[in-house]
Amino acid sequence: MSPQLLRRYTLLAGLMVISLVLTSCLGGTRTTTCSPESLNPPLLMSPMDFSVVSELAPGLSWTYTGTCAPSSYRVDIASDSSFADTSLGGSSAGAATSFTSSTPLTPGQEYWWRVAAVSGSNTGPYSSPMRFYTGPLCDAAALTAPGLDSPADGAPVTENRPTLQWSYPGAGCLPPSYRVDLATDASFADTSLSGGTGNPSMRRTPGSDLADCTTYFWRVAGSANSNLGPYSATRSFNTNFTGACAVAGGTGSIAGLVWHDMCAVPEGTPASLPPGCIALLGGGIAANGIFEPGEPGISGVTVKLGAGACPASGLASAVTGADGGFSFGGLNAGAYCISSNAQTDGNDAVLIPGSWTAPVRNSGPDPEIVELTLADGEAQSGVNLGWDFQFLPEPVIAATPSPTATSGTPAPTPEPTKTPLPGGYSFVPDISDSKVWWFSENCGTMVETFRVAVTPAQEVKSVVLFVRLRDRITGNVTRWNRGIAMNPLTGGYYYISVYTHDIPTYTAFDDALLNYQFVATDRADNVIARSPVYFNINYLRCTK
Incomplete structure (x- = not known):
């Protein structure tokens, strides 16, 4: 026999041995019944994790590793990873390694499944669970806003990579993927922590560690064919890995308001300073930085609280109410920093153009800050921030004839200011x-x-x-x-x-x-x- 032919026979013999071993280990004919203690967890094959199936009665299949034969298999199918309700599952036909539920599944739904080998009345260890999704997938026009589940709004979070979970309320279809925005400001200007799921999974974990003692904002939108559907409502949570930055637990509080520091400058050079105005050293006139009777609060401004000396932030945040007020409660004794940035957190849509006047005159990009120290149980109020809108007095809209439905394009009018006005409308x-x-x-x-x-x-x-x-x-x-x-x-x-x-x-x-x-x-x-x-x-x- 030639050396070349001998090598071929040797290779063929080796492949036959490997085939026999694999057949024995992965589900070939087994003659020995498994004892309870020899049962192994099966290996799930189909559908694979995160798969989308088109049938509402999909076939599930798995393999079993071992030399003994289980008498049957227990198959669990549930709509949640805790398998609280396994009524959709059942038992395989003898030692068959496949199963189809007798109850049709719901379209557009996430399902979890797992399998355990059975010997007599004994159930062995379960396989690692997998999830799959029933179609159809939504097109862009059918996308609706998801609902956020956890973390709860304003909840403390102790993990540096918390899992964000949501649910999809749309009936009959699921988004092919989701866009998840995560940022330290409610305007989501920084997208470095944001990303997509790439599949219909309704949970996502940040790709990098979050900072401690920081407030994070998050929201979710369905995505189909590179088109985003409507976003969910925005939630926030506070990281607190060691407990050192807890807001709750104390009895102290801080309260204040963001107000419109009014200074109506007339055209030309006034003979005297208008009420509420001061002359600046470098020339010009501006609001005086004093909270005076009749000056209104500004609603919708985000104010942040930090533990320690400024520029600390991330402990909590608040949005001013209709009267411009904000407050932080449940505070322990210690040093705190109050801050508000006119150019981030959505504040630009409320405040810009203009500048801070109190407690420090500030027309640059830096936030307005207040440092203070709370005694045990102390309630500090009057922590006020003044803002001077650029456009005052308000330009008068030129009189135009009352338009009608057929009057064509009306005449343009001056740009709006964001000066709060008395209520009633x-x-x-x-x-x-x-x-x-x-x-x-x-x-x-x-x-x-x-x-x-x-x-x-x-x-x-x-x-x-x-x-x-x-x-x-x-x-x-x-x-x-x-x-x-x-x-x-x-x-x-x-x-x-x-x-x-x-x-x-x-x-x-x-x-x-x-x-x-x-x-x-x-x-x-x-x-x-x-x-x-x-x-x-x-x-x-x-x-x-």
Whole structure:
């Protein structure tokens, strides 16, 4: 026999031996029945972890490693990883290594499954569980906002990589994947901790360790074909790995407000300083930095609390209420830092343009800060931050004829300021679409119709619409448009249609939010009410 032929026979013999071993170990014919103590956990084969199945009665299969033969297998199928309800599972037909549930599964649902070998009345160790998803998958138009499950809003977190979990309320389909935003500011300007799941899994763990004693914000949106659906509500949690940065447990508190430090500068050079104003050393006039009677609070401003000397933050955060007030309770004795940054945390949409005036005059990018020390059980109030809006006095909207539904495009009006106004008016907006496109109509509509009801309507002569763009990723914004007078309808309603190419710098962002605000004027053309700034319209570039 030639050496070459001998090598071939030797290789063939070796392959036969390997085949016999694998057959014995992975489910070949076994003649010995397993004793209870010799049972091994099976190895799950199909469907694999994170798979999407098209059938509502999918076939499950596994293999068994060992030389003995189990009498049967126990198969658990459940809608949660704790397998609290296993009624969808059952037992295999004898020693068969496959199973199909007799009860059809629910479409668009996550399921977990596991298998254990059985010998007589004894059940062996379970396999490692896997999850799969029943189709169909949602297309972009069917996506709805997920609901956040855990951590609970404002909860303390002790793990440096906590698992974020949510649920999907849509009926009959699941998003192919999810976008998970995680950041230390509520505007999500920093996306370094954000990412996608890449599959329909409704949980995600950060890819890097989180910082201790820090407040994190998170939200989730479904994703299909590179299109994001509506985001969930935003939640926050506080990291506290060692317990050294706990807010709760004490009886101290800190309270204050963010207020509008008013200084109405007339045109030209005034003969004397207007009320509430001071002359600056370098020239110019500004608000005096004193909280005076009649000056209103500013709502919607994020204020942060940190433990220790400034610039500490991350212990807690609060958003000012309708009166501009904020408070932090349950504090232990010690040093604390109160801070607010006009350019982050969504504060830019409320405050910019303008500058801080109290407790320190600050027109730069740094946050306004207050350092203080609490005694045990002490309640400190009057921790106030003053803000001077740039545009005062308010420009008067030029008188124009009352528009009608067929009057064409009304005359432009000055940019809105964010000066709080006395209450008493309410705005109920309505929009035609939650998503508009620019560049091409191939993706969908390029026009948005706005409708709003203003009450009480008796003193309202006209309503002006202001719009701008806010980049979804960076948080950068364009300038406001000059305003468009809306067409009046009966019952205090007003409407107007806006084309995307009429928005200032409408090509600035590929993925943005369309911000809008309504301003009401009276018969003397005075501004009498402003709505909040709304953020619920997706503004996208069409590339088709």
